Amino acid sequence: xxxxxxxxxxxxxxxxxxxxxxxxxxxxxxxxxxxxxxxxxxxxxxxxxxxxxxxxxxxxxxxxxxxxxxxxxxxxxxxxxxxxxxxxxxxxxxxxxxxxxxxxxxxxxxxxxxxxxxxxxxxxxxxxxxxxxxxxxxxxxxxxxxxxxxxxxxxxxxxxxxxxxxxxxxxxxxxxxxxxxx
Numbered sequence: 001x002x003x004x005x006x007x008x009x010x011x012x013x014x015x016x017x018x019x020x021x022x023x024x025x026x027x028x029x030x031x032x033x034x035x036x037x038x039x040x041x042x043x044x045x046x047x048x049x050x051x052x053x054x055x056x057x058x059x060x061x062x063x064x065x066x067x068x069x070x071x072x073x074x075x076x077x078x079x080x081x082x083x084x085x086x087x088x089x090x091x092x093x094x095x096x097x098x099x100x101x102x103x104x105x106x107x108x109x110x111x112x113x114x115x116x117x118x119x120x121x122x123x124x125x126x127x128x129x130x131x132x133x134x135x136x137x138x139x140x141x142x143x144x145x146x147x148x149x150x151x152x153x154x155x156x157x158x159x160x161x162x163x164x165x166x167x168x169x170x171x172x173x174x175x176x177x178x179x180x181x182x
Contacts, residue, residue, distance in 0.1 A: 005062075009050045035075060085132075086164070086165040087133070087164055088129060090154070091152075091161065103125075107151060156170060156171055157174055
């Protein structure tokens with residue numbers, strides 16, 4: 001049994017959780033999310049909490065116990081407060097702009113890089129170098145932020161690139177000048 005899976009998910013006021021045909025639907029003030037549930041996993045929903053139970057205690061089912069509890073918690077959090085990931089661009093000439101449903105990035109290449117913003121996500125650019133990705137689906141927010149970061153990962157010698165805010169990038173010493181060994 002999963003220790004995390006045993007903890008009930010608190011359902012705040014204004015959030016509705018329903019299960020129908022192995023599909024859980026969470027409706028809150030920010031929107032609606034749904035998730036397919038594996039066979040053998042049951043949700044016991046009361047007025048203020050939801051508890052994830054598994055049919056048997058086999059190793060395969062205990063893996064799903066914690067997984068579906070975490071997914072349900074993320075759905076409840078997303079529909080009430082949402083998720084946000086902030087990125088920063090470091091480098092000369094690096095800048096970003098949002099044009100409708102397209103994120104336009106200048107990353108030191110000879111051409112601009114454009115990414116289509118997925119439905120349900122909101123992207124804000126502050127000071128031309130700070131990018132904020134927000135949405136109710138934690139997986140979608142994280143995936144889009146990872147796509148942005150993958151376009152120009154932070155490099156260890158000069159520190160240029162796109163990184164998460166508060167991400168530590170270990171700096172390396174460059175090539176040492178030729179020593180006086182002749």
